[in-house]
Amino acid sequence: MRKWIRVFCPLIMIFILASYGFKIATKEVVVPEGLKVNEPTEVLFPKNRTNAKKVTVVTMPPFLGTSFVGFKEALAFKESQGDYFTTNTLGYLGKYQFGIGTLQLMGVYNATRFLNDPALQEEVFQTNIARNKWILRKDIPKFVGKRINGVEVTESGILAAAHLSGAGNVKKYLRTYGRFDVSDAYGTNIRKYIRKFSGFDVSFIEAQKNPKL
Structure with a gap:
């Protein structure tokens, strides 16, 4: 009896795990209506960021050698x-x-x-x-x-x-x-x-x- 238990228990566990994995993989994910984005949203960065640093753009001349x-x-x-x-x-x-x-x-x-x-x-x-x-x-x-x-x-x-x-x-x-x-x-x-x-x-x-x- 113990011999049969040792043989079938691992098989049963594998079957159970496999069935859960199949269900998880095929389950449809539904996004709640409140989390959906249906219209353009205002970009808050960096306009409303209080600690944003001023960016200085430095323009450099083209390097064309001494010709x-x-x-x-x-x-x-x-x-x-x-x-x-x-x-x-x-x-x-x-x-x-x-x-x-x-x-x-x-x-x-x-x-x-x-x-x-x-x-x-x-x-x-x-x-x-x-x-x-x-x-x-x-x-x-x-x-x-x-x-x-x-x-x-x-x-x-x-x-x-x-x-x-x-x-x-x-x-x-x-x-x-x-x-x-x-x-x-x-x-x-x-x-x-x-x-x-x-x-x-x-x-x-x-x-x-x-x-x-």
């Missing part, structure tokens, strides 16, 4: 964060922040068309660099490699500073070894641009006398 493309994009980021369609508080236009007077020198007389034409803005920038390179053609080889006000002078730094303040002012800065310096309306001076935009390869641009579009 000419890297030079113009870094300069554009400093001028306008690369926005073709912006006008600053002083009326300077576009990605590279050109004034009306400079545009006219390039042969552009329609400010609205310029502001809405990215391809034209790129062409004007390159033309202006060629013009500044011509004006500074004697000063670039003379001063590149020297240190003025603690900053090593490079060709790209000179051309960036010319974009900021005009080639004539950069010429005076170099020839007075930094005693003559000018700042724009926002406090940025020639020395800062020479330092910030040093070391780019701008040999791609050839100097041109009075280039026009």
Whole structure:
């Protein structure tokens, strides 16, 4: 008798457990009506969270190396964060922040068309660099490699500073070894641009006398 009990008890237990498992697996789960979401609900985070910290978004310029493309994009980021369609508080236009007077020198007389034409803005920038390179053609080889006000002078730094303040002012800065310096309306001076935009390869641009579009 004991032998039969030892044989059948495990079988009975297995049968009982298997039957419960089958019932649990097949049982339909019913969600109570009060727990159902039938309409959009208001998101409470982080608007109503009292200890939420302010998130600061930091925009960085694209990293394109020391090529000419890297030079113009870094300069554009400093001028306008690369926005073709912006006008600053002083009326300077576009990605590279050109004034009306400079545009006219390039042969552009329609400010609205310029502001809405990215391809034209790129062409004007390159033309202006060629013009500044011509004006500074004697000063670039003379001063590149020297240190003025603690900053090593490079060709790209000179051309960036010319974009900021005009080639004539950069010429005076170099020839007075930094005693003559000018700042724009926002406090940025020639020395800062020479330092910030040093070391780019701008040999791609050839100097041109009075280039026009």
